[in-house]
Amino acid sequence: MKEITYLEAIKEAMDEEMTRDSSVFILGEDVGVYGGAFRATEGFIEKYGEWRVLDTPLSESGFTGAAIGSALVGMRPIVEMQFADFISCAFDQLVNVAAKNHYRWGASTPIVVRAPYGGNIHGGPYHSQSIEGFFFNVPGLKIVAPSTAYDAKGLLKAAIRDNDPVIYCEHKYLYRRIKDSVPEEDYIVPIGKARIAVEGNDVSIITYGAMVHTALEAARELKERGVSCEIIDLRTILPLDKKSILNTVKKTNKVVVLHEQTKTGGVGAEVSAIISEYCFEYLDGPIVRVAAPDTPVPYSAQMEEAFIPQPKDVISAVEKLNRY
Amino acid sequence: MKEITYLEAIKEAMDEEMTRDSSVFILGEDVGVYGGAFRATEGFIEKYGEWRVLDTPLSESGFTGAAIGSALVGMRPIVEMQFADFISCAFDQLVNVAAKNHYRWGASTPIVVRAPYGGNIHGGPYHSQSIEGFFFNVPGLKIVAPSTAYDAKGLLKAAIRDNDPVIYCEHKYLYRRIKDSVPEEDYIVPIGKARIAVEGNDVSIITYGAMVHTALEAARELKERGVSCEIIDLRTILPLDKKSILNTVKKTNKVVVLHEQTKTGGVGAEVSAIISEYCFEYLDGPIVRVAAPDTPVPYSAQMEEAFIPQPKDVISAVEKLNRY
Amino acid sequence: MDIKREDLLQLYYYLKLTRRLEDRVTSLYHQGRILGGAWTSNGTEAVSVGYGYALEKNDIAAPYFRDMGVFLIRGISAKRIIAQYLGKKTGVTGGKEGNVHVGDLNFGVLGFPSHLSDNYPVGAGAALAFKMRGEKRIVAACTGDGGTSRGDFHEGMNFAAVRKLPIVFICNNNQYAYTTPLKLQMAIKDIAERALAYGIPSKIVDGNNVVAVYMAAREAYEIARNGGGPTFIECKTMRMHGHSEHDSAKYVPRELLEEWKKKDPILHMEKHLMENTIARKEELDGIDLRVKKEIEEAESFAEESPYPSPEDGLKGLYATPVEEE
């Protein structure tokens, strides 16, 4: 085992997969000479050449479409969005081409779209968005969102090897802020499987991405106050791991769903709906959502901090629920 | 009062608003000489001229962007998507320009995007999509989806007069299939207000769009079997009318949420989450969702019929819940 | 470059096959036997037949919906196409899709996504793969005049130009996008001018002359195959039916249709073959008979085929399904 950052994990996953499989390549804005806006592909062009690490013209729809076309004839492209926010420009290709190819005419489209997403970095409305909501109601896509270096590496490898289009939500805030252990040897984290980040008995906190760390902080504090939280890290958002969700509810009977995405129409709504549809009788209280308010992500620190769910918000939700 | 079809209602709303307010105009593919693929603007170019009824090049992002720009300087454009499915090409302009203008820099963007949506017309994967899910997690947009001619007219008028970007989901299946009474005089249906389509006591069916008629059919049958359903027609999807949702739950204590949109990440998830968050204690059973399966909309009649929720699906959901 | 007699006869055969197949589809539509809409390429068949026939076996076509000739030439049979229209399980997509929203990798045809010009970047991506892997394969991607106004046209063309990809872009300029005439779509005379924005060389050909389309495509394919990068080929033609079979195309001036009727691509080819004594009337009639029979058989096949089951619609979402435990 070795300790690496979340960003290093992403980098290693790509590097190892490119070495392993010559059909894996990368394209996007400034991924070549510069190594990408966040330096996830630093050194890659030297190692793999400019035909496996392609600096593209500024045209998200064009290069996403090109990735799809290459995948249809046997390649495994990794598309880097410079910021997840710009994925909006490739929406049509992802939703109407990539997502529907297999259902419509049986063609598999093994592309990974890396989407550096999320706030807390003072990026303002256009460099902080959580974009999973754009694609959450689109059958045919898969969406993953790792919260640890271990998962970042394992899920990216799984995504690259997967035969379907995967949107890989990598949280910018975590890039250099977290570090954890990954094995020296090859491994993957399977798509579609949540994990129990912390076991507990009183209340479940179901979350993903950077909010896992917010949940952990809240849980530590709550533990001191005598409340035992179980934290479920969804890891895969589409399709959701229903079984893990239901299991934790059956155990704790009380649920807080937490995400950085805005509340209305967020992933939390689906998690909540699954619970009240499939294990209503296990619920000992309302399903509480802690999520960002329904606005764009504001720039100023004061407003952004209020926008992003904080440990204190989780704590008060859990305590209220625990008293229910 | 007079009886008109859903399509006539849409037509009348535009016609009356264009007469009333010279800043209202229409643009889109084939809306001029042809009067639009569904003939919603038939005769308009003769009446209002080619500068108020603009046939555009085939470029959804371009003409949606142009609509936004015109709105910023005082116009009230109505954008017609030929089929709602093509709105994916204008996604970026809607989500990153229109939706955020007011929050970011205080500029109001009064545009209406008419989206002829929905299945049951053998249109296959690209001419049958429900697109509300694309926009449901996007703060700053409003989404409406009328189910009657009365609401189609009143909501379209309200949308045109509204100062925010409104996505107007008009269900293609209803165009010529339903007819109801509208007043002779000017009226609007306010955005953000659901209506009780049918009062009842045993189970609430919360729905919108074409599914309101499916719910009505199911409710008639259920009534004969002695089950009294209350049907809530949401009418506005974003933002949801929380109060109406909670009121009906408080009354019946049992809820089926019904929509044609695919299940995962659909509007029904949010409705369910609102209920279990804000009136959990009123619930006498699980919140059941009846929705399309998570696939594209298939073409063949056999598969499409299985895809679209049918009265029998609603009936069995209600009966199961009623027995709970 | 010249063209063999048997190729000329094959071109004729495919023109006829396309025409008769789509005429049959039109009849079926008007008999109410097709579930959804029906779009045909009537009057413009030489475009898809010409560029499709010029492809080699391992090449890839990224067509659009008026490219029936391409589907047939590549090997997607008339049987499967009529079955597709009827929503049968034996249709190209097993009933998931209707009409020409199809593709089949077994025959090197990328699926057409309804959204026009989406296949320009997608086609460029396939060409990119060929270039990366050093394969001598090329891609032909097609769209309509209307489609050239879309952003994906721009982004796809530009990407292919910058990377000098082995792709040839075809445009079926049939003068209308649904009801919208060229002058409301663009302020240029020839669509070929669009290619100037990318440094892509272009050609304008008579889209009703199948040999001209074929020769232009073959030449461009050779350039692409040998590392010379993309070409844009504008095929000037005229849509002779409505946009789809429900549309009577009243908005098209009758004189325009009269004028183009005389230039019908099949008549044109027949004249070419007979005047140059390449084939006699009887031989062509023989081909036509073969075509007729083929379509009849295809229709019977389609009619007799079963419908998919309701459950079939639930299958096939993912290539790698995520197991629920």
Place this chain on the structure above:
Amino acid sequence: MDIKREDLLQLYYYLKLTRRLEDRVTSLYHQGRILGGAWTSNGTEAVSVGYGYALEKNDIAAPYFRDMGVFLIRGISAKRIIAQYLGKKTGVTGGKEGNVHVGDLNFGVLGFPSHLSDNYPVGAGAALAFKMRGEKRIVAACTGDGGTSRGDFHEGMNFAAVRKLPIVFICNNNQYAYTTPLKLQMAIKDIAERALAYGIPSKIVDGNNVVAVYMAAREAYEIARNGGGPTFIECKTMRMHGHSEHDSAKYVPRELLEEWKKKDPILHMEKHLMENTIARKEELDGIDLRVKKEIEEAESFAEESPYPSPEDGLKGLYATPVEEE
């Protein structure tokens, strides 16, 4: 067309104001006093100052993020801009947005949406409104070389051409899109060639010569104002800082920067003014002093301004909020 002495001095003033303001922002960034990123137009100021100054009061600018000159000329004050960078309540957007993602209809400036070239169609729409209403107003929309590869560039240009709208499209060709040089962005020599695809006349101007940009813009605005339709103006210049202030631009050859340093737009203008005895050194120094003071005041204003409250972020989503009962 000629240009008045006072206009020349104003152009000089705005060049200086833009430079000093952005230099100040750069310092603040390196002092860690700016929350997010900082993008400047260093070396290319003549583009935004030139095209911005040529606009008339009722015209509309649809700028992009290297158009500081436009913001200032239209009347968005240096005070509000520095406050914006610092995330203050007195910033152009009250803290909702940072840096140059701003707009203000009071000054005829459409907000810049980060997504490059989105403002081409949006600008065309404003021009459409002017044309529909018979107003003699025009729009100037700007994007970078990188932005010209986007679909919205294509769709916006084409729409404006077809409807002959009163809009002038400007391109700041500073030779790089972030780190990507022109040759990886397009296979043409001049970006002006892109305009050929739409039948839009184009001009190439020295983007470091503010008078040349101004004159080209004024001329194109006149044409647009009088019903002559759009023009595309390519301003050739060179980005002298990194993409943003965190980027040292190592990927740009030093010689290129050396070469362009000599062509600095402010030096160029100073030379022009002095050699043609339009202004003496002292007068220019006087202007510079005024600018310096203005920036100092702006900074003090910004520093002393309050931050928004956390609740401010919850306000302003809708123009017409939906009441919850």
